[in-house]
Amino acid sequence: MTAPTRRTAGRPRSFDRADALRQAAVLFWRHGFSGTSTRMLSEALGVSSSSLYAAFGSKAGLFDEAVRTYALRYSAIYERAVAEPSLARVLERVLIDSVEEFSRVEQGHPGCLTSSAVMADTSATLDVRTYVADLQRADEALLCTRIEQARADGDLPAATDPIVLTELVQALWQGLSVRSDLGAGRDELLGAARFALTLIASPGRS
Template sequence: MADKSPGRPREFDRDDALRAAATLFWQHGFSGTSTRALATSLGISSSSLYAAFGSKADLFDEAVRTYALRYSAVYDVAIAEPTLAQVISRLFAGSISEFVRADDGHPGCLTSSAVMVDTSATLDVRTFVTDLQRRDEERLRNRIERSALVGDVPSGTDAATLSSLLQTLWHGLATRADLGAGVTELTSTAELAIALLSLERPGDVSQ
C-alpha cells in the first residue's frame, strides 16, 4: 500500500481566499459577515477555514493587512520617479488602479472604507493601518524635501504641508472610489489637482 502524504492538500488558493473574504467584509462589515458565509464564499468547510486562518478575526486581520501593504507598495514605485510631478502622478495613478479593481469584485479602498469602523475588538488593525499611512506620508515628505534641494519645487515650499495635502487628496480619491467613482472620474480629479498645484498639465496622470 502506498504511503499517505504527510498532510491533506489545500483545497483553495490563499490569495483567492483573501480576495473573497475581503469582498464579504467590504459588503457586510466584520460583524455582519458570518464564518459560514466566509466558508461558503471560499468554497471550503468551516474547519478548513479555521485550519488555514485561525479565527474570523484572524482572517479579517490578514485581509486588511494584505490590502494595506498593497496600497503602501504604490509609494515604493512612486517615490523612485525622477521629478516630484512624476512622483505625484505615479502615486495617484497607481492608487486609483488599486482602488478600482474589477477583478477583485469590489471598488474602493478597504482601509479607508466603512469596514474599518466595524472591526474585531481583539484586533488592532486600525492602529496598524494608521501607522502605515503615517510612514507613507513621511516617505513622501522626505521625497519632497529632496526635490526642494535640487530646485524641483518652488522655493519656500513647506514639505510637511504639501505631503499632508497630497495625503488628503489620496484619502479623498479613496473615499470617492468607495462611493462608486470609476477610473475616469478619479483620474480627472487627480489631473485637476495636479494642475492646480502647478506640478503638471492636465491629462498627464497615466495608468
Template sequence: MADKSPGRPREFDRDDALRAAATLFWQYGFSGTSTRALATSLGISSSSLYAAFGSKADLFDEAVRTYALRYSAVYDVALAEPTLAQVIFRLLAGSIREFVRTDDGHPGCLTSSAVMVDTSATLDVRTFVTDLQRRDEGRLRDRIERSVLAGDVPPGIDAATLSGLVQTLWHGLSTRADLGADVTELTSTAELAVALLSLERSAGVSR
C-alpha cells in the same frame, strides 16, 4: 490500513480566498459577515476556514494587511520617479488603479472604509494600517524635502503641508472609489490636482 497523510491538502488558493473574504468584508462589514458566509464564498467548510486562518478576526486581519501592503507598494514605484510632479501623479494614479481593481471585485479601498471601525476586534490591524500610512507619508515628505532642496518645486512649498495635502487627496479618492467613481473620473481628478499645485511644469503627468 494505509497511513494518513500528515496534513489535509488545501482546498483553495490562499490569495483567492483573501480576495473573496475582503469583498465580503467591504460589502457587509466585519460584524455583518458571518463565518458561514465566508466559508461559502471561499468554497470551503467552516472547519477548513478555521484551520487555514484561525478566527474570523484573524482572516480579516490578514486580508487588511495584504491590501494595505499593496497600497504601500504603490509608494515604492512612485517615489522612484525623477520629478515631484511625476511622484505625486504616479502615487495617486497607481493608488486609483488599486482602489478600482475590478478583477478583485471590490468597490474601493478596504483600509479607509467604514469596516475598519466596525468593531474592537479590528484594533490591532487598524494600528498596523495607521502606522503604515504614517510611514508612507513620511517617505513622501522626505522626497518632497529633497525636491525643495533641488529646486524642483515652486518656492515657498512646505514639505509637511504638501505631503499632508497629497495624503488628503489619497483618502478622498479612496472614498470616491468606495462610492462608485470609475478610474477615468478619479484619474482626471488626480491630473487636475497636480496641475492646480503648479507642479505640472516639472515634467509629464500624462496617463
C-alpha cells in the same frame, strides 16, 4: 459479470491563500465585519469552516490578514513612486496608481478597504486599525522626505513647504479612497486626480 464502476469524487479545489484573501475582502467590503458570517466566507472561499479556521484561526484573523494585505499593497505604491526621477512623476504615481488599485472592479473591489466604514466595524480584539494608521504615517513620511529632496534639487520652488504639500497629497489620497468606497467610477476618480495634479504643478511654474 462486470464489476460496477466506482464513482470517483471530484478533486477538491486547491486552496489559494491570495485568492481567499481577495474573496474575503470583497465580502467584508460589502457586508462589514459583523455582517459577514463564517458560513458566507466558507461558501465564497469554497472551503469548510474547519479548513477556514485552520488557515486563518478565526473570522477575525482572516479579516486582520485581509486588511493588512491590502494596506501593504497601497504602501507599495508609495515605495515605487518615490523612486521616480521627478516630483511630478512621484505625485502622479501616488495618486493615479492608487486610483487604479482602488477601482479594480474586475476583482470585485468596490473601493479602498482601509478607509471604508468596515474599519469602524472590527473585533475589539484586533489592532488592525492601529497597524493601518502606522503604515499610513510611514507612507506620509516617505513622501515628505522625497518632497524635501525635490526642493533641495530645485525640482520644486524653494518657498514650498514639504510638510504642507505632503498633507495636501495625503488629503487628496484619502478623498479619492473615500469617494471610491462610495461608488465613484474609475474614470471619475482619474479625472479628479489628474486635475488635482495639474493644480499642484501650476504655482511657480513657467
